[in-house]
Structures are given as C-alpha cells and as structure tokens.
Amino acid sequence: MASCKYDWPAPSERQLIGKRIKRIDGPVKSSGQAKYTFDINRPGMLFGKVLRCPYAHAKITALDVTPAKNAPGVKAVRVIQDVGSEIQWQGDEIVVLAAETEEAAEDAMRMIKVEYEPMPFFVMDEDIKAAGAHAKPPQVKKVGDPDQAFQEAGLVVSEGYYGLPVITHCCLESHGNVVEWTDPQSFTVWASTQGVSAVGGQMGEVLGVSPNNIHAICQYIGGGFGSKFQVDRWGIEGARLAKDTGKPVKMMLERDADLLVAGARPSFWGRVKVGAKPDGTITAWDSETWGTGGISGAGTPPVPYPLDQLPNYKRTHTAVATNIGSSRAWRAPNDPQACLLTMAAFDDLAAALKMDPLELLAKNADLAPNPILARTYKEELQKAAELTDWHQRWHPRGDKTEGHIKRGLGVSIHTWGGAPHNGKCNVTIQPDGSVEVALGSQDLGTGTRTVINIVVAETLGLPIEGVKVSIGDSRLPPDGPSGGSTTVGGVSGSTRRGSVNARDQLFQAVAPTLGSQPDQLEAVGGQVRVKGDPSKSLSWKQACAKLGVKPIVAQGEQGPNSECKSLNSGGVGGCQIADVSVDTETGIVRINSMLAVQDCGLVIDPKTAESQVLGALIMGVCYSLYEEKIMDAQTGRMLNPNMEFYKLAGIGDVGDLKAYFMGGEFYEQRGVIGLGEPPVVSPGAAISNAVANAIGVRVPTLPITPQKVLAALEKGMG
Amino acid sequence: MSRRKDKSRKKESPVAPLTRRDFLKGAGVAVSGTILAGHAAVAAAAPETAVVGPGATSVTLQVNGQRRELNLEPRVTLLDALRNDLDLTGAKRVCDRGVCGTCTVLMDGKPVYACSVLAIEAQGHKITTIEGLMHNGQPHPVMTAFVNNDAQQCGFCTPGFVVACAAFLHKHPNPTEAEVEKGLGGNLCRCGTYIGVRAAALEAAKAMRQ
Numbered sequence: 001m002a003s004c005k006y007d008w009p010a011p012s013e014r015q016l017i018g019k020r021i022k023r024i025d026g027p028v029k030s031s032g033q034a035k036y037t038f039d040i041n042r043p044g045m046l047f048g049k050v051l052r053c054p055y056a057h058a059k060i061t062a063l064d065v066t067p068a069k070n071a072p073g074v075k076a077v078r079v080i081q082d083v084g085s086e087i088q089w090q091g092d093e094i095v096v097l098a099a100e101t102e103e104a105a106e107d108a109m110r111m112i113k114v115e116y117e118p119m120p121f122f123v124m125d126e127d128i129k130a131a132g133a134h135a136k137p138p139q140v141k142k143v144g145d146p147d148q149a150f151q152e153a154g155l156v157v158s159e160g161y162y163g164l165p166v167i168t169h170c171c172l173e174s175h176g177n178v179v180e181w182t183d184p185q186s187f188t189v190w191a192s193t194q195g196v197s198a199v200g201g202q203m204g205e206v207l208g209v210s211p212n213n214i215h216a217i218c219q220y221i222g223g224g225f226g227s228k229f230q231v232d233r234w235g236i237e238g239a240r241l242a243k244d245t246g247k248p249v250k251m252m253l254e255r256d257a258d259l260l261v262a263g264a265r266p267s268f269w270g271r272v273k274v275g276a277k278p279d280g281t282i283t284a285w286d287s288e289t290w291g292t293g294g295i296s297g298a299g300t301p302p303v304p305y306p307l308d309q310l311p312n313y314k315r316t317h318t319a320v321a322t323n324i325g326s327s328r329a330w331r332a333p334n335d336p337q338a339c340l341l342t343m344a345a346f347d348d349l350a351a352a353l354k355m356d357p358l359e360l361l362a363k364n365a366d367l368a369p370n371p372i373l374a375r376t377y378k379e380e381l382q383k384a385a386e387l388t389d390w391h392q393r394w395h396p397r398g399d400k401t402e403g404h405i406k407r408g409l410g411v412s413i414h415t416w417g418g419a420p421h422n423g424k425c426n427v428t429i430q431p432d433g434s435v436e437v438a439l440g441s442q443d444l445g446t447g448t449r450t451v452i453n454i455v456v457a458e459t460l461g462l463p464i465e466g467v468k469v470s471i472g473d474s475r476l477p478p479d480g481p482s483g484g485s486t487t488v489g490g491v492s493g494s495t496r497r498g499s500v501n502a503r504d505q506l507f508q509a510v511a512p513t514l515g516s517q518p519d520q521l522e523a524v525g526g527q528v529r530v531k532g533d534p535s536k537s538l539s540w541k542q543a544c545a546k547l548g549v550k551p552i553v554a555q556g557e558q559g560p561n562s563e564c565k566s567l568n569s570g571g572v573g574g575c576q577i578a579d580v581s582v583d584t585e586t587g588i589v590r591i592n593s594m595l596a597v598q599d600c601g602l603v604i605d606p607k608t609a610e611s612q613v614l615g616a617l618i619m620g621v622c623y624s625l626y627e628e629k630i631m632d633a634q635t636g637r638m639l640n641p642n643m644e645f646y647k648l649a650g651i652g653d654v655g656d657l658k659a660y661f662m663g664g665e666f667y668e669q670r671g672v673i674g675l676g677e678p679p680v681v682s683p684g685a686a687i688s689n690a691v692a693n694a695i696g697v698r699v700p701t702l703p704i705t706p707q708k709v710l711a712a713l714e715k716g717m718g
Numbered sequence: 719m720s721r722r723k724d725k726s727r728k729k730e731s732p733v734a735p736l737t738r739r740d741f742l743k744g745a746g747v748a749v750s751g752t753i754l755a756g757h758a759a760v761a762a763a764a765p766e767t768a769v770v771g772p773g774a775t776s777v778t779l780q781v782n783g784q785r786r787e788l789n790l791e792p793r794v795t796l797l798d799a800l801r802n803d804l805d806l807t808g809a810k811r812v813c814d815r816g817v818c819g820t821c822t823v824l825m826d827g828k829p830v831y832a833c834s835v836l837a838i839e840a841q842g843h844k845i846t847t848i849e850g851l852m853h854n855g856q857p858h859p860v861m862t863a864f865v866n867n868d869a870q871q872c873g874f875c876t877p878g879f880v881v882a883c884a885a886f887l888h889k890h891p892n893p894t895e896a897e898v899e900k901g902l903g904g905n906l907c908r909c910g911t912y913i914g915v916r917a918a919a920l921e922a923a924k925a926m927r928q
Binding site: 023222255 | 808809811847848862864865866868869870871874898899906911914
C-alpha cells in the first residue's frame with residue numbers, strides 16, 4: 001500500500017492511540033454540570049407544550065383554542081392541524097402553545113376544545129392476513145434457482161417462523177429544542193440533535209431564515225440512537241412560538257409523546273425455509289416476511305444476513321402500513337431484524353443437521369460478501385469459541401440436567417459498514433502553545449470528543465490536556481451527522497489531516513532555528529526535534545513562540561475520495577455468544593454472560609470503544625427480553641407509553657458482559673471504522689439461540705417474555 | 719401529620735439494603751403523605767389551618783446548604799422546582815413518574831425520586847442534589863469512580879446514578895456486587911453503562927473507606 005503523509009503512526013510510535021484513555025467529558029457529566037438541551041434555562045423563557053391526537057385515525061371536526069389563548073400565563077397558541085385534517089396516528093400534533101410555566105401550559109391545553117370523528121385504523125401487524133389493503137405490494141428478490149435447489153436429494157430443510165415487534169428509541173433526554181430569537185432574522189437554537197451542522201439548513205428552509213443566521217448548539221445530548229436527525233415539527237413550532245412571543249421557548253417532549261411519535265424501529269416477521277447438504281453446506285433459502293414502520297411501511301431487512309452469497313435464494317417482503325407513529329433509523333437500521341431471522345433459522349437448521357451451530361457458521365463463512373469478511377468471521381468464531389470455552393460447554397439442543405433451570409449457549413454473526421462521513425475541521429496552534437481543534441460534530445456519548453482529542457494530541461506529540469476540543473456548534477467547520485457509525489472514521493480522518501497540516505506549518509516555522517529541514521522534524525513528548533538527533537530540540541512552547549504573533553490555522557478535511565486509504569474505511573464483522581439460564585417453571589430468562597468479539601479496524605480509544613460494545617449488548621438484552629411498543633387492537637392506542645411498562649433492563653438484568661477487539665495488521669491496516677451499530681445487531685439472535693439451546697424449543701419472537709417461553713415449552717411437549 | 723410520618727421514617731433501620739422497592743416506597747410515602755395532609759385539612763375545616771393553593775404559594779427549600787425562597791403552585795414537583803426555578807439541572811426529568819431514577823436527589827440523606835415529591839412536601843428537609851455533592855470544587859469519590867470506569871455514555875442518567883450510588887455506599891460501605899445491583903436497581907440507563915457503574919460503585923466504596 002502506498003504511504004500517505006496522513007497515515008497513522010506505526011504501532012511502536014503511538015503514544016495515545018490504542019491506550020485506555022478516560023472520556024474527557026466524564027467529569028462534567030458525572031458531576032451534573034453538563035448542560036443538555038433539556039437543561040437550558042434562558043431569561044424569560046416560556047414552556048412549549050403540544051396537544052396531541054388521542055386517536056389512531058380520525059378527522060378533526062371541531063377545534064376551539066380561544067379558551068387556551070385567554071388562559072392565565074399563555075403567550076401564544078398555534079394550530080398545527082385544523083378542522084378537516086385527517087390524523088393518521090395517536091400522538092400526532094394538533095396544537096402547540098407557550099406559557100410562562102409548565103403548569104399554566106398544561107392547564108391551557110386542557111381548555112382546548114377539539115372534537116374528532118374516529119376512523120377505522122390498523123395497528124396490529126404481526127398477523128399479515130389481517131392487513132388487507134394495508135399490505136403494500138410485495139418486493140421480491142431472487143438469486144439462482146431456489147425451487148430447484150430445495151429439490152436436491154438428501155437436502156436437510158428447516159422451516160420456522162420468527163419475528164420481532166416495533167420498539168422505540170426511548171432516549172432518556174426526550175426530543176426537542178430551545179429557541180431564542182436575537183433579531184427578526186436570526187436565532188439561537190439549543191437542539192438535542194445528532195447533526196448540529198445540519199440544524200440550520202433544516203430550520204432555515206422551513207422558517208425562511210438564512211442558515212447563516214441560525215446558531216445551533218448541542219454540547220451534550222441525552223441519547224439519539226438514530227431518532228434525532230430531524231428538527232421535527234415540534235422543533236419548528238417551538239421556533240415559531242418563540243418568534244410570536246419574542247421570548248425564548250423550551251419545547252421538549254413529554255415521555256409519553258416521545259414513546260408515541262419520536263421514533264420506532266420497524267417490526268419484522270416471517271417464515272423462513274432454509275436447506276443444507278448433510279455436511280452443513282447451506283444452499284437454499286426462501287423467506288416470506290413482512291413488517292411495519294408506521295403509515296409509510298418500512299424498508300426490507302436484507303435476508304439472508306450477513307452470509308448473503310447464498311447461491312439460491314428468494315426473499316419476498318411486504319411492507320405493512322399501520323396507524324402508529326412513523327419509524328426512524330434505530331441503531332443499525334434493518335440489521336438486527338435481518339440478523340434474528342437469519343441466525344435463528346440457521347440455528348434451527350443446525351439442530352436439524354445435528355450440528356454445532358458455531359461449526360455451521362464457520363463452515364459457511366465463505367458465503368460472506370467478500371473474502372475479508374469471510375476470514376474475519378472464521379477468526380472471530382474461533383476466538384469467541386476459545387474465550388467462552390464453547391467446545392467444552394456447548395450441548396445439543398435441550399439442557400438435559402435435572403431441575404427446572406436450563407442453561408444454553410447461542411451464537412450469531414453480523415456486519416456493518418461504518419465508513420467515514422465527510423467533514424472539516426480547523427486546528428489552531430497559538431504562539432503561546434495552546435492548541436484547539438474545532439468542528440461541528442457532536443458527541444452522542446460514544447466518546448467522539450475523546451477520540452478527536454487523542455488524534456490531535458498524538459499527532460502533535462502533546463498530552464491529552466494539551467489540546468482543547470470544540471464541537472457541538474454550527475459555527476464551527478461543518479461535520480457530518482452522527483449516524484450509521486460514520487462519526488469516528490469521519491472525525492479521525494479530518495482531525496488527523498488537520499493536525500498533520502498544522503504540525504507541518506509549525507515545522508516550517510521552526511526548522512531554521514533547529515538548523516534542519518521541515519521534513520526532518522518530529523513532534524514527540526511535548527517537543528519539536530530533529531529526527532534521530534534529540535539534542536536538537538525545542539519544547540512545544542518554545543517552538544510555538546517562533547510563530548511570533550500569528551497563530552497557525554490549518555484545515556483538515558475528510559472527503560468522499562480519500563487519498564489515504566489506511567486512515568479509515570468501512571466494513572466490519574462481529575460475533576457474539578450468549579449464555580442464558582431459563583427457568584422452565586416461571587419462563588424467566590436470565591443472562592449469565594455475553595461475549596462480543598468485534599472487528600472495527602484500528603481502535604483509537606479502547607476504553608470508550610469497549611463501552612460502546614458493552615452498551616450495545618445491554619441494548620440487545622433490552623430488545624431481546626423486554627422491549628415492545630404494545631398496541632391495543634380495540635382502541636388503536638399504545639398501551640405502554642411510559643417507562644413502567646415500556647421496559648428497559650436494569651443493572652441486575654444484564655449478567656457479565658465482555659468485549660474483545662480483533663487486533664493485528666490484518667484488521668488495523670484498514671484504519672478507523674465505526675463501531676456504534678455493529679455490536680447491537682447480534683444480541684437478539686444470540687440470546688434467542690441460547691434460549692432454544694437451553695429449553696430445546698424455539699421461542700419464535702422477541703421479546704422473549706416468560707409467557708412466550710412457557711407457551712413454547714407447552715407447544716414443544718405437545 | 720406528615721411531619722410525624724417523616725420523623726418515624728427517619729427511625730427506620732438503616733440495616734436493610736436499599737432496594738428498588740424501598741426506593742419506590744420512600745417516594746410513595748412522600749406523595750401519600752401529601753394526600754393525607756390534604757384530607758386532614760378538609761376534615762378539620764379549621765379556618766386557621768394552612769390550606770395552600772391552588773395558586774402559587776411561598777415555598778422555602780433547603781438545597782445544598784442554602785435556604786431558597788420560591789413562589790410555586792403546590793402541584794409543582796421538587797424536580798421541577800429544582801430544574802425550572804433554581805436552575806439546578808443535574809437531576810433530569812425522564813419518566814416523570816418514579817421509575818427511572820434520573821431525578822434522584824437526597825432528602826435528609828436518603829435518596830428520593832424528585833419527580834415524585836412535591837416541592838411543598840420537601841420543605842423542612844435537607845435537599846442535596848448532584849451539584850451539592852461536589853465539595854469545595856472537588857468531585858465526590860463516586861464521580862471520580864464513574865469517570866475512571868467509564869460508567870457513562872450520553873451521561874443523562876449519570877447524575878441520578880451518582881447520587882443514588884453515594885447514598886447507597888453511605889449505608890453499605892463494603893458492598894458485594896450483588897448488593898450494588900440491588901441498591902442501584904432503581905436507576906435506568908439507555909446507553910447501557912451498567913458494567914461500568916458496577917465497577918465504579920465497587921471502586922468508590924473502596925475509595926470512601928480509606
């Protein structure tokens with residue numbers, strides 16, 4: 001591979017990259033000083049509230065906001081959807097208002113008189129036969145000749161039904177913003193957003209304000225997971241209320257609204273038929289699936305997954321339109337769904353073949369999209385087996401030990417892209433030696449700030465404290481939104497380039513003093529010195545003093561066509577193993593442990609990267625065992641728009657979790673690759689397979705509730 | 719009446735580990751105390767009985783060692799008073815109904831869900847928020863342990879966890895991992911930081927014993 005001046009330092013030269021560095025914004029977060037959007041209080045600020053439709057489908061027949069307008073403390077009322085509007089889901093916005101206190105706003109909301117004509121609705125999507133006209137035309141993809149392949153003599157065929165329901169994002173900080181107009185054509189917006197550089201464009205277009213006059217700030221965000229890319233109607237209306245009243249307005253969603261309308265992951269249900277030769281070579285696949293992401297349906301999860309080079313397969317997917325809040329990208333869109341259906345089907349196939357499922361995956365790893373991933377899966381499966389003692393501990397389906405606690409192991413593999421997004425940064429070196437890196441990125445809690453800090457400090461030979469990281473502000477050089485695991489590659493690409501460029505300018509300035517050429521200098525350990533002659537050196541401060549009065553401001557850019565392929569790339573593989581115990585009397589599933597073996601290229605900060613993986617496993621436990629947006633067939637309403645019944649795992653529910661990163665040249669030569677999504681893909685399949693291994697029968701759908709476990713056991717006995 | 723109840727509550731044995739149920743019970747007592755006080759006032763119908771509301775009324779809170787005078791409607795929760803009126807935003811509003819623990823503050827040293835305590839009910843009690851756990855600008859050992867063990871991602875649940883953990887360790891200076899899981903079972907995290915929290919609690923326990 002041709003070398004590039006932005007290449008990462010050789011492993012032996014790295015001072016910070018690859019070391020377990022503490023999150024730099026840890027202290028402000030753990031002490032409660034970090035100000036999130038929900039925490040912004042401005043002088044004279046009003047509170048915005050939204051009146052929402054209680055029906056899944058209805059027409060507004062009467063609306064009178066006059067009493068609310070005249071209510072004490074109310075400063076502005078805006079009708080969003082008036083008489084005659086057809087509402088397509090519970091929770092859709094009808095009226096917004098702003099008042100001096102939250103209590104006054106709530107009182108005023110209750111004074112609004114609105115009448116609806118309820119209309120027929122459809123909210124239950126698991127039974128495709130009931131969908132009728134709500135089912136869109138099926139999308140079919142066919143490769144090879146699956147019908148013929150299933151006819152092959154001696155083929156072992158497994159058929160099953162699997163699925164997972166709609167779940168929500170349930171970010172702890174709800175969606176919303178605070179808007180303060182500074183003049184009739186300009187405003188500041190504190191937004192809970194995954195893309196601070198994109199807020200101005202989105203709001204400006206709708207509000208008729210130049211994005212140059214919109215100052216967006218997001219220093220801290222209380223969770224996004226894919227649901228916070230858009231400003232949303234409530235965000236726009238908050239800005240309008242602020243303009244109407246001439247006062248700052250805080251518009252943050254209540255918890256019920258957040259669970260109703262601010263994000264959902266599409267469901268995915270279906271019947272899968274899969275066939276393999278007696279030696280385990282998988283040759284044929286046929287799936288009929290469906291799912292919903294709300295009124296607009298949902299995309300097609302890419303089954304078979306991630307071993308998609310099956311010679312013969314057919315997939316038929318039907319998007320179902322339902323009267324529920326629309327879907328949003330949920331951490332690794334489509335992949336957890338595709339992974340569950342494929343990996344559960346393969347696991348059942350392994351049982352039919354009387355084969356170890358881990359061996360089945362290893363045997364078929366060459367069905368991966370490319371040879372790099374095939375090798376990755378083989379190595380990861382081997383590593384995961386070794387770390388979990390799989391070959392000693394795995395047993396064929398059904399734990400035969402006495403008693404009602406049955407234990408089992410399950411395995412799954414997954415992939416994700418995670419290539420870098422585009423973005424720019426400025427790196428400034430001041431004559432006094434202070435350094436700032438600035439870019440309009442955002443840290444979702446993934447450790448973005450910390451990674452940027454490490455990259456720049458490493459490049460300039462400075463300690464972590466020697467670099468100030470400025471992000472979360474639209475006035476900084478624009479960076480891409482944080483989605484699809486694109487951020488770490490994007491910001492490490494732009495800031496490596498920016499800091500190399502700044503460093504080279506500094507070398508130019510100090511080379512004469514050191515009696516050397518710029519390309520003969522290095523910045524290491526707080527010094528600028530001549531390579532191979534440490535006696536010729538300047539301290540960082542001395543070197544920067546040579547700049548006189550003019551700071552260096554260097555730009556770095558991560559563009560679509562990288563000249564430096566070793567800096568960052570995309571395409572990772574991962575393997576996970578779950579170890580569960582199931583109480584066959586109560587149906588309760590307990591996670592004993594989970595292991596994630598993950599490849600993500602070069603890891604900048606193993607400490608925060610590990611947190612990403614462990615957090616993904618925990619989100620995986622949540623959607624495998626607890627989470628479901630439960631809809632009521634009778635009323636069309638969500639039954640659990642609250643956190644008592646929209647259940648998340650607690651600290652005692654997750655067992656022992658471990659993350660292992662694949663290292664070495666084969667993996668690291670691809671540079672930095674995103675990590676947010678991949679480890680959240682496999683847990684559903686790994687846990688479902690472990691439960692099947694423990695109790696001897698498949699619990700077909702997530703979440704694996706006690707009721708479903710007991711039903712599966714009963715069916716298994718019959 | 720509610721005062722008497724509070725006093726008896728203070729006498730509760732500190733031996734039992736603080737469980738999620740305990741936590742809910744604590745919050746529940748505070749709320750039902752309010753309801754009972756209201757009934758008593760109506761039943762007695764004594765004109766001099768201090769019936770407050772429904773309009774705004776003067777409320778005095780002792781927060782982080784400071785006396786704070788506020789004018790609040792009786793229905794305002796302690797959490798909203800802290801966040802909206804005192805700009806103490808470390809305690810977060812997430813579920814707003816006593817489930818997630820992100821609003822945890824200390825009331826006379828005991829953790830409560832501030833979303834489930836009325837501000838008027840908190841009068842006469844010493845309230846400590848996450849901001850009050852800092853000592854002379856220095857972080858509380860639990861905060862340090864959370865940073866060391868990366869027990870936070872987005873950080874929105876973190877202040878609640880830190881306050882709950884500080885209170886838990888005060889009562890259980892030498893906990894087992896299982897006790898930590900029970901003691902912090904009243905706080906939820908969405909990013910999935912529990913492994914770090916578990917390690918942080920054990921590290922902080924050690925640091926606080928020294």
